[in-house]
Amino acid sequence: MSKEKISAWLDDHLRRSESLHTVPFMVAALIAGTAAVLYAEGFRYAANLSAHWFQKFPYWFLVFTPFCFLVGFWIVHFFSSEASGSGIPQVMAANEMDHGADTPKIHALLSLKTALVKVISSLFCILGGGAIGREGPTIQIAASIFHFVGKRFQRFWPQKLNHHALIVSGGAAGISAAFNTPLGGIVYAIEELASEHFNHFRMTVILAVIVAGLVAQAISGPYLYLGFPFLRGVTIAIIPSALLVGAVAGLGGAFFGKVLFALARWRRGISGFWRLSFITLGLGFAFAVLSLVLTRTTMGPGTALMEELLFRKGAVADFAEVGARFLGPLVSYLSGAAGGIFAPSLAAGAAIGSKLAFLVGSEHANLLVLLGMIGFLTGVTRAPLTAFVLVLEMTDRHSAIFPMMLSALTAYGLARLVDSRSFYEHMKELYLK
Structure with a gap:
């Protein structure tokens, strides 16, 4: 068999290999799971520090809270307006955009810069006592990581990566790692992000949820978000x-x-x-x-x-x-x-x-x-x-x-x-x- 035929056979085999197709998603999930845990720890530390300060110096928050809110807003305003708010609408919007015509818009919504601004701004807001959560931001952060990894792999990877699969898998991995709820991540992907197209990339979504969840548990240990509350007999x-x-x-x-x-x-x-x-x-x-x-x-x-x-x-x-x-x-x-x-x-x-x-x-x-x-x-x-x-x-x-x-x-x-x-x-x- 000639070198050209061997090369063509290998190229065709690699392009059709489903296992190979999952590699970029596994890499992205590893990074996203780690980022989710680090963000959660920072968020929890800032929230606890804020609660401690409020208990000792409550009236100082009449000045401190406005200052933290203002800094949080300024960071978003000057560096990435797409980082404001929850993060879930941004991921939903990016998932509906066309990967060709809307590429600059998608990149603005799901860039690493946007993810970093999201983290810093939300940490200032929670430090000031803000009534915000980290779960929506984690979804945007994870989707941004998947988007970034997908772009980098696409430069040399033998298979074409599906833009929607990356975003949906990132969103599912984000919610799985944020709450330690793998089933919740999968259901969220089906119900909120890709009800019509889930069948086309269900394996990558499930794999992303598993890897991100396992990474989060490996770092933080197995835990339930709210523990084991006692319930009387349900009739x-x-x-x-x-x-x-x-x-x-x-x-x-x-x-x-x-x-x-x-x-x-x-x-x-x-x-x-x-x-x-x-x-x-x-x-x-x-x-x-x-x-x-x-x-x-x-x-x-x-x-x-x-x-x-x-x-x-x-x-x-x-x-x-x-x-x-x-x-x-x-x-x-x-x-x-x-x-x-x-x-x-x-x-x-x-x-x-x-x-x-x-x-x-x-x-x-x-x-x-x-x-x-x-x-x-x-x-x-x-x-x-x-x-x-x-x-x-x-x-x-x-x-x-x-x-x-x-x-x-x-x-x-x-x-x-x-x-x-x-x-x-x-x-x-x-x-x-």
């Missing part, structure tokens, strides 16, 4: 409570998303750097006042509140905490800095579930907290499968899977009455324009 009698919590939390999440989008669109319509800077300062001051007047649980992503409601005996959210977990993320997001709403949505839902359990005198307080989390997140995202699978994996409470599903579906149906599209879908359209 058919819980159905009315599941419907009630799903309805109230779902409507709350839908209105939250609608208000948040209206405010975000209002801010985008304001011109003038200094005008936006003064608005950000005012929002930082307003957030500090909320934290001082309402409750300290206004601050941070809300993980501490969720853990308190689930694990401290007799803990009940009051109306101040319900209001704080609704208003705090609105003010923080509107600052223009980077920061997600996944964890804050879960915390708001937990507060609603806890309060409803107290009002109806339910002995299943912990379960209603979990159902509230699912309902509110569903209302915000319109992704009921993702919401209940995430909470299920976060807590390992499989005995409650049916009320979880029921709450998610109830929340989804009522949320669509408020608005047929989610906050993320509305924001995605702004990026596409």
Whole structure:
């Protein structure tokens, strides 16, 4: 056999090799999983430091919070406006763009520079006590890493890499590593990013989720995002409570998303750097006042509140905490800095579930907290499968899977009455324009 035939045979074999096709995705997942863990550790340290300082010097935050919000906004404004906010709408928009005609737009949304700006801006915001999460940013960061690795491999790789497969796999790997929820990552990819095309690159998505998740666990150790909350025996009698919590939390999440989008669109319509800077300062001051007047649980992503409601005996959210977990993320997001709403949505839902359990005198307080989390997140995202699978994996409470599903579906149906599209879908359209 001639050298030319051997070369042609090898080239053809390599091009058709499915195992070879997965190599760039594995490399990207390794990097993304490591980045997700490092970001999580930095975010957690900043949040804990902020909580410690607030406990010792609460009134200093009337100055410190506006300063941190302003720095977070300035970093985004001067270095990458695509890094503002959650990160999920940016990934959704990039996934819908054409890889040929829209390449510069995709690169702006998913560059390493954008990812780095995302990290720094969100760390300043959380250091100032902002009610933001790291999960949405992690999704954009992971998708950016996959996009970068794909571009580098494409220069010499014998196989053509699918632009959409890289973005979807990156998003799925990001949510898997952020929450330690591999099934949640896969379901998110199907429900939010690629419901129509998932079958074409399901193996790369699953592989990316596995590798990123294993890397995160190898560094951080095996853990559940919310631990193992105690649940009483779940029977058919819980159905009315599941419907009630799903309805109230779902409507709350839908209105939250609608208000948040209206405010975000209002801010985008304001011109003038200094005008936006003064608005950000005012929002930082307003957030500090909320934290001082309402409750300290206004601050941070809300993980501490969720853990308190689930694990401290007799803990009940009051109306101040319900209001704080609704208003705090609105003010923080509107600052223009980077920061997600996944964890804050879960915390708001937990507060609603806890309060409803107290009002109806339910002995299943912990379960209603979990159902509230699912309902509110569903209302915000319109992704009921993702919401209940995430909470299920976060807590390992499989005995409650049916009320979880029921709450998610109830929340989804009522949320669509408020608005047929989610906050993320509305924001995605702004990026596409």
